[in-house]
Amino acid sequence: MSLANRDRSLVPRRSRRHSMTLATALAGLAVIVGACAPGATVAPSSAPSSPSGTASAGPSATAVAALPTCGTDPVQLTVLFETGFDLPNKLSEEFTKQFPNVTFSISTDQFANLMSSSARILSGSNPPDLIRLPSLVTLAKDKLLKDLDPYATAFGWDKWPQSQFTQNRVGADGTRGAGTLYGFGLNFSMTGVFYNKKLAAQIRMTQPPATVADFEDLLAKAKAAGLVPIMQWNDSASGGGLAFPLQDLMAAFGPVQPINDWIFQKPNSTIDTPTNLTAAQHLAQWITSGYFPKDVNAIEYTAAAGRFAKDEGVFTFNGDWQNGAYTKDMASNVGFFAFPPGTAGGPLGAMSAPLTYGIAASAKHADCAAFFLNWVSTNPTARQINVTNQGSNPGGPSDLAMPTVDAASVTTQTLQVGAEVGKSNGAMDFIANSTGSIFAQGWTPELQKLVGGKQTADGLLKAVQVEYLKELAQQ
Amino acid sequence: MTASADRIEPAPPPGSDQRHPRRTLAIARVRRGTIVGWLFVLPALFMYAAFVLQPLALTLNYSLYRWDGIGPSKWVGLDNYRVVLTDPVLTDTLFNAFRLIAFFSLLPVFVGLVVASILRRSEGGLLGTMARTVLFLPQVIPLVAAGIVWNWVLSLTGAFNEVLGGIGLGAITRAWLGDFDFALPAVGLIGFWVLLGFCTVLLFTGMGKIDPGLYESARIDGASAVNEFFAITIPSLRNEIVVCITVTIIAALASFDIVYISTGGGPGRATMVPGLQIYTLAFFGRQIGVASALAVVLVVIVLVVILPLQRLNRGTAS
Numbered sequence: 179m180s181l182a183n184r185d186r187s188l189v190p191r192r193s194r195r196h197s198m199t200l201a202t203a204l205a206g207l208a209v210i211v212g213a214c215a216p217g218a219t220v221a222p223s224s225a226p227s228s229p230s231g232t233a234s235a236g237p238s239a240t241a242v243a244a245l246p247t248c249g250t251d252p253v254q255l256t257v258l259f260e261t262g263f264d265l266p267n268k269l270s271e272e273f274t275k276q277f278p279n280v281t282f283s284i285s286t287d288q289f290a291n292l293m294s295s296s297a298r299i300l301s302g303s304n305p306p307d308l309i310r311l312p313s314l315v316t317l318a319k320d321k322l323l324k325d326l327d328p329y330a331t332a333f334g335w336d337k338w339p340q341s342q343f344t345q346n347r348v349g350a351d352g353t354r355g356a357g358t359l360y361g362f363g364l365n366f367s368m369t370g371v372f373y374n375k376k377l378a379a380q381i382r383m384t385q386p387p388a389t390v391a392d393f394e395d396l397l398a399k400a401k402a403a404g405l406v407p408i409m410q411w412n413d414s415a416s417g418g419g420l421a422f423p424l425q426d427l428m429a430a431f432g433p434v435q436p437i438n439d440w441i442f443q444k445p446n447s448t449i450d451t452p453t454n455l456t457a458a459q460h461l462a463q464w465i466t467s468g469y470f471p472k473d474v475n476a477i478e479y480t481a482a483a484g485r486f487a488k489d490e491g492v493f494t495f496n497g498d499w500q501n502g503a504y505t506k507d508m509a510s511n512v513g514f515f516a517f518p519p520g521t522a523g524g525p526l527g528a529m530s531a532p533l534t535y536g537i538a539a540s541a542k543h544a545d546c547a548a549f550f551l552n553w554v555s556t557n558p559t560a561r562q563i564n565v566t567n568q569g570s571n572p573g574g575p576s577d578l579a580m581p582t583v584d585a586a587s588v589t590t591q592t593l594q595v596g597a598e599v600g601k602s603n604g605a606m607d608f609i610a611n612s613t614g615s616i617f618a619q620g621w622t623p624e625l626q627k628l629v630g631g632k633q634t635a636d637g638l639l640k641a642v643q644v645e646y647l648k649e650l651a652q653q
Numbered sequence: 654m655t656a657s658a659d660r661i662e663p664a665p666p667p668g669s670d671q672r673h674p675r676r677t678l679a680i681a682r683v684r685r686g687t688i689v690g691w692l693f694v695l696p697a698l699f700m701y702a703a704f705v706l707q708p709l710a711l712t713l714n715y716s717l718y719r720w721d722g723i724g725p726s727k728w729v730g731l732d733n734y735r736v737v738l739t740d741p742v743l744t745d746t747l748f749n750a751f752r753l754i755a756f757f758s759l760l761p762v763f764v765g766l767v768v769a770s771i772l773r774r775s776e777g778g779l780l781g782t783m784a785r786t787v788l789f790l791p792q793v794i795p796l797v798a799a800g801i802v803w804n805w806v807l808s809l810t811g812a813f814n815e816v817l818g819g820i821g822l823g824a825i826t827r828a829w830l831g832d833f834d835f836a837l838p839a840v841g842l843i844g845f846w847v848l849l850g851f852c853t854v855l856l857f858t859g860m861g862k863i864d865p866g867l868y869e870s871a872r873i874d875g876a877s878a879v880n881e882f883f884a885i886t887i888p889s890l891r892n893e894i895v896v897c898i899t900v901t902i903i904a905a906l907a908s909f910d911i912v913y914i915s916t917g918g919g920p921g922r923a924t925m926v927p928g929l930q931i932y933t934l935a936f937f938g939r940q941i942g943v944a945s946a947l948a949v950v951l952v953v954i955v956l957v958v959i960l961p962l963q964r965l966n967r968g969t970a971s
Binding site (some may be wrong): 475 | 711715833938
């Protein structure tokens with residue numbers, strides 16, 4: 179066959195030609211590289227970029243005069259919810275019942291996926307009207323989110339307790355905690371210490387501890403009784419769950435404001451403070467005392483929750499989003515208290531975060547989406563769904579009554595703790611939320627090293643601060 | 654088409670001076686052949702360009718900028734490469750990848766050779782077929798499912814520790830994937846399990862092509878089984894061994910899935926590998942530039958390790 183012959187005759191030359199092709203390809207690559215800057219052509223028209231443009235980008239001038247609504251024409255809201263949480267689905271069903279012209283086109287995704295894909299989805303050709311936001315700053319900086327301040331004025335959100343909006347405000351310099359409103363909390367979660375009532379009785383705990391020292395006394399008793407004092411997760415896939423007790427300890431020994439400043443990326447803020455060092459030293463002490471399971475570095479979130487529900491562990495640090503699952507597994511055997519202060523009667527601190535949703539900058543039905551958010555916080559049925567379904571505080575104006583809850587339930591306790599923490603102004607965002615990868619690159623590996631005896635309390639804070647500055651420098 | 658054109662070409666008459674038109678004809682024919690050739694290649698080339706060359710070029714491009722993936726970017730030249738090559742957090746991931754080569758590459762190839770020779774000796778038996786199937790099974794099972802099962806097996810209360818406890822080694826049980834000293838070997842064990850079947854089947858097939866006469870004459874000369882293995886089997890399998898080593902080394906250096914599912918890079922950074930680090934940097938840290946630079950460095954390292962091996966292979970072919 180002549181084709182075969184021809185082919186064979188090429189063999190000696192093949193390698194030469196091969197390297198020539200390679201060189202040509204590389205030259206081609208070199209031409210392409212540097213030819214254009216990625217992302218340089220971001221269309222400023224995709225979002226209200228200048229303050230002057232804000233008025234027209236928010237509810238239209240006429241809409242501000244008349245309240246933004248969903249109108250009477252059929253509207254289909256495109257929404258992106260978080261997988262595994264039924265609450266938004268329940269709320270949207272009820273909303274359609276009350277406003278039959280509005281239907282929802284719902285897609286869902288895992289939180290971790292939202293973290294990596296939200297920017298792409300918001301900048302795409304069909305952005306959602308409503309989206310669960312895992313983080314805010316870069317999205318706000320890239321003008322992908324609707325400025326919600328005009329809605330805040332229109333609906334009177336500016337007259338509600340402002341603490342529920344603080345975490346969702348982003349300043350012009352990219353720091354969180356003040357500035358333009360970009361997100362809205364469907365509800366407000368509360369964290370603290372869950373305890374197994376049966377096991378707590380075994381170590382003679384009659385009331386929640388009043389100080390950290392009291393709590394540590396209980397831990398020692400649990401250990402002596404052969405129980406696992408604290409069930410917690412700390413593997414890499416779920417992220418270091420030891421950050422929960424650590425941050426609670428930080429709030430017990432120091433003020434919460436510097437911690438929030440650090441999370442909000444205020445200039446010159448540091449996590450490496452003397453009171454935080456005290457907190458980290460206590461955590462290190464707990465580790466060496468064997469208060470955590472010996473395989474804590476390999477325990478996943480769901481495994482920890484499951485093992486706690488099966489009576490392994492007297493205490494566990496978690497949030498009220500677990501209320502439903504714990505009640506289902508443990509019935510009335512589960513209780514909840516706020517992590518105690520360093521000294522008796524001192525201020526309470528706790529991580530409390532809004533279940534943040536935002537509206538895409540180029541959303542088709544922004545007014546209707548904003549109306550839905552307002553409805554979630556103010557409509558009595560919606561508030562009841564919120565509390566019954568998840569057990570979190572629905573927020574909203576301070577003069578609205580809290581939905582009814584079974585007095586003996588753990589939800590009553592989490593809501594009560596929320597009120598107490600609110601009173602002492604002790605609400606904090608989570609230290610894992612300061613930058614996009616501080617949890618994966620800072621807290622989780624360093625906390626795991628602390629467990630493994632490869633890191634000290636002091637070294638932990640210093641290492642995380644170094645990582646924090648490194649990530650800020652890259653932004 | 655070109656083949657028949659070749660055949661109908663009349664032989665040049667001797668002494669003819671009509672060289673010119675014929676040469677043009679020949680050139681035209683070659684050109685047409687080339688064009689047809691390119692037409693055949695075009696669909697594949699298009700896919701290759703769109704899904705391999707273009708992303709490669711874009712990655713190179715991104716690596717020269719500071720960029721969050723959406724907003725405006727800033728030209729930083731080679732600064733991202735400076736970060737990748739000087740930040741111990743990032744360079745450590747490269748070292749971890751090299752440590753994985755022992756488990757992903759050397760061990761499967763070595764054990765694969767031994768297992769394949771044993772299988773070859775017991776050829777035809779039902780046991781042999783079953784053994785091959787079992788060994789190859791990890792290639793068929795979705796890695797995510799396998800990873801989850803391995804998580805259970807290697808957990809504190811998992812099957813592995815139960816076996817250890819059963820043979821009186823209860824003192825050394827631990828959560829293997831959460832232990833600083835053993836997490837990397839544990840991940841390596843999963844990789845070994847996945848790649849052993851691949852290597853065994855490839856080497857087993859290669860052994861079938863070795864002339865049995867070689868073994869016979871060796872035996873007549875008084876060679877032992879070990880002698881046969883080193884003097885005949887290994888040299889004859891050179892090509893297969895090189896393919897095995899190439900594929901498994903790439904699997905080690907570019908590992909992502911096994912590590913992502915089993916340890917997520919932890920504990921600490923004990924099992925953090927470049928693939929996972931690139932993912933974290935790009936999608937959580939939104940540092941597309943540094944992530945791309947690390948990806949480019951990884952590609953270069955893979956090429957530097959793999960290309961000399963290919964030369965070895967080509968040497969035997971000629």
